Amino acid sequence: MGVGVFDHTLAAFWHFVLLSEILLTVRRHFEYRAMRDHNALAVTTEIDNALADFGIFDKGDFTSRINRLGSLIVQEIRSLNAKGIVLTPERLTNIVFKNGIGRIRELIDRHTSSDTPMVVLFDNIDKGWLSQGVNEFDVRLVRLMIESLDKIRREFEADGKEFMSVVFLRNDIYELLVGQTPDRGKAGQIRIDWTDRTKLRQLIYRRLAASTGKLNLTFEQLWNRFFEPKVNGRDSFEYLVDHCLMRPRFLINIIEIAIANGINRGHDRVQESDCIDAVRQHSLYLVNDFGYEIRDVSGLPSEILYSLVGTTKLITREEVIERFRRANVAEDELDTAFRLMLWYGVIGVAAGDGSEHFIYDYDYDMRRLEAEIRGDPNEFLYATNSALHVALSS
Numbered sequence: 001m002g003v004g005v006f007d008h009t010l011a012a013f014w015h016f017v018l019l020s021e022i023l024l025t026v027r028r029h030f031e032y033r034a035m036r037d038h039n040a041l042a043v044t045t046e047i048d049n050a051l052a053d054f055g056i057f058d059k060g061d062f063t064s065r066i067n068r069l070g071s072l073i074v075q076e077i078r079s080l081n082a083k084g085i086v087l088t089p090e091r092l093t094n095i096v097f098k099n100g101i102g103r104i105r106e107l108i109d110r111h112t113s114s115d116t117p118m119v120v121l122f123d124n125i126d127k128g129w130l131s132q133g134v135n136e137f138d139v140r141l142v143r144l145m146i147e148s149l150d151k152i153r154r155e156f157e158a159d160g161k162e163f164m165s166v167v168f169l170r171n172d173i174y175e176l177l178v179g180q181t182p183d184r185g186k187a188g189q190i191r192i193d194w195t196d197r198t199k200l201r202q203l204i205y206r207r208l209a210a211s212t213g214k215l216n217l218t219f220e221q222l223w224n225r226f227f228e229p230k231v232n233g234r235d236s237f238e239y240l241v242d243h244c245l246m247r248p249r250f251l252i253n254i255i256e257i258a259i260a261n262g263i264n265r266g267h268d269r270v271q272e273s274d275c276i277d278a279v280r281q282h283s284l285y286l287v288n289d290f291g292y293e294i295r296d297v298s299g300l301p302s303e304i305l306y307s308l309v310g311t312t313k314l315i316t317r318e319e320v321i322e323r324f325r326r327a328n329v330a331e332d333e334l335d336t337a338f339r340l341m342l343w344y345g346v347i348g349v350a351a352g353d354g355s356e357h358f359i360y361d362y363d364y365d366m367r368r369l370e371a372e373i374r375g376d377p378n379e380f381l382y383a384t385n386s387a388l389h390v391a392l393s394s
Contacts, residue, residue, distance in 0.1 A: 014148035117162035246360040283391035356383040
């Protein structure tokens, strides 16, 4: 099949899958109402009968349903091949749609109203994809899914119904997607990377205010009520932020560990030593657990961060590469491993004025970070992130 037919087939598959998932959600709504409304039970039965004709059942998760649908399509294609029937684009489309797209759409229209907006949130489609090894098919798969969602939106809007969709993608995948999209910039984009310390402060402030009910107090008043204001001569909150890789969940974890330390030690508020130990405990956790995240998206060994144990705060590229080499990272993967360390903020660039800059300081723009490296990259000094250096140097 040509590229056009291939894309059309994938788009048709997504169209069918997404509409069937919407109908399943409608079914769950009526199933809940059926406990007190016999008419709702009849709707549930009608939807069950329609979906059963296409091999769709409200059992298992989305992954199992999409696998089942894919397997059924492959079986029908093989069946046609076995009979010697030529697989034309029209036959392929009929196999995907199973002549049922109109029936599914009719059930959705009949059992939803214009008063209730439909929202599709799609996450984890890129889970486990290699950061440096995403192939063209993966990106096309996402692009065609987004196009199918947009087509569904237009169809519903034509009938006076509100439909919205959000697809969550990693930054690196999104950049590849945009690079292969002819009309780039057409889809709305919202970045949810955290690069601003003020926003992290606001996040913790709102949690403190909600927990205490003291909505009229400032952040400083609330924070200093429960935490010592200084740690190692630095503002205690900023000290914790320094060690969180600019990730909200990591910052929350560190704060929770510090609070637990204070409680277990009988302190009336979190002391300096509680914060220092919390940072150390979380750093040890990162070296172990963060390695699995890197492994999942790169295929590198999950123990790769342990190869940096004993490093100084400032280190050269060649020193990092040599440590990876001794950790049995394949020779052809050494450059990729080093670049991933920059991408994940494990290491950053050390400026001549003594400051350190990591990927989040450049809004996760890898090209901008690499532009900081002048001359021979092997002679340039890099800085290990404080969030991990505590564990690596202890």
